Amino acid sequence: MELITLVIYDIEDDRIRQRVSEICKDYGLERIQYSAFSGKLSRNRREELFLKLSKVVGRQTGKIIIQPLCEKDVKDQKVIVNEKKSDDLAEENK
Amino acid sequence: MELITLVIYDIEDDRIRQRVSEICKDYGLERIQYSAFSGKLSRNRREELFLKLSKVVGRQTGKIIIQPLCEKDVKDQKVIVNEKKSDDLAEENK
Numbered sequence: 001m002e003l004i005t006l007v008i009y010d011i012e013d014d015r016i017r018q019r020v021s022e023i024c025k026d027y028g029l030e031r032i033q034y035s036a037f038s039g040k041l042s043r044n045r046r047e048e049l050f051l052k053l054s055k056v057v058g059r060q061t062g063k064i065i066i067q068p069l070c071e072k073d074v075k076d077q078k079v080i081v082n083e084k085k086s087d088d089l090a091e092e093n094k
Numbered sequence: 095m096e097l098i099t100l101v102i103y104d105i106e107d108d109r110i111r112q113r114v115s116e117i118c119k120d121y122g123l124e125r126i127q128y129s130a131f132s133g134k135l136s137r138n139r140r141e142e143l144f145l146k147l148s149k150v151v152g153r154q155t156g157k158i159i160i161q162p163l164c165e166k167d168v169k170d171q172k173v174i175v176n177e178k179k180s181d182d183l184a185e186e187n188k
Contacts, residue, residue, distance in 0.1 A: 006161070008102055010127040033104040033157055035129065050172045057174055063127055067100070071143055076145045080151055080158040085137040 002040040003068040007049070009035050011062040018057045020064065023049070041068070096134040097162040101143070103129050105156040113150045114158065117143070135162070 007024055012015040021031070027049050029039035035082050040058065048068060069077075115125070121143050122132035135143065136172075140160060144169055147158050149181035 006100075006102075008127060008130055010130075016095075025173050033102060033129075034158070035127075036102055036104075036159075048173070054174050057176060059176060061176050061178045062174070063176070065130075066125070066172040066174075067132055067161075067163070069161070070164055071166055073164055074164055076162050078140070078149050078160040080144070080156070080160075082151060082153060082155050082157070084155045086178070 002042050003046075003070065004038060004074050005029070005046055006032075006067040007031075007037045007053075007064065008067070009055070009062065009064040011035075011064070013060050014076060015016065016056060016060055016062065023052055023056065030080070041052070043068075063084075066083045095137050097140075097164065098132060098168050099123070099135045099140055100126075100142075100161040100163065101131045101158065102127075102160040102161070103156065104149070105129075105154070105158070107154050107156070110150060110152075110154055110156065112169075114147060115145055117150065137162075 007029060009020055011020055015084060017094045027039070027041065029037035034091035046068060052067055057064065101123060102153055111146035116132070118131035121133065123137065126132045140162060144160055151158065160175055177183060
């Protein structure tokens, strides 16, 4: 059974942080925050992701939390979100 | 019943981000990552925290996820962690 899985990380090294986000995307997860991804994974895929990320981090300073969420927990999630104003986005895309 | 609750956030404004982390501490949560806190909260306290954080963020750009975790989910959490070497810490505390 696939469960929504959160991956949240603190990684100092830019290159490694970049690799972590690429691997999350490879596993079909979507970026939900600057340093957080979310998506459905089976227990096997979650285990695989854990091993892959462990290898990428290696002995570098960092922390990654891989957190599966049951349906009830997902339902009880609360989100506060204010998108960037489109003016700001236009500014950044210049 | 109190559940371990994750609070993860992306806040651009330094002052507001600081306020969010202070409020998390006021609610007895502990910092687990640069922009993530965790700790036990009852449903009422979680609701209170949600309202308080919503007010602090106001109309500023940002996203906060408040995620309660059942015991089973907590048990299935996987963490990769490499602490900063003590040398590095000594360097930062100079």
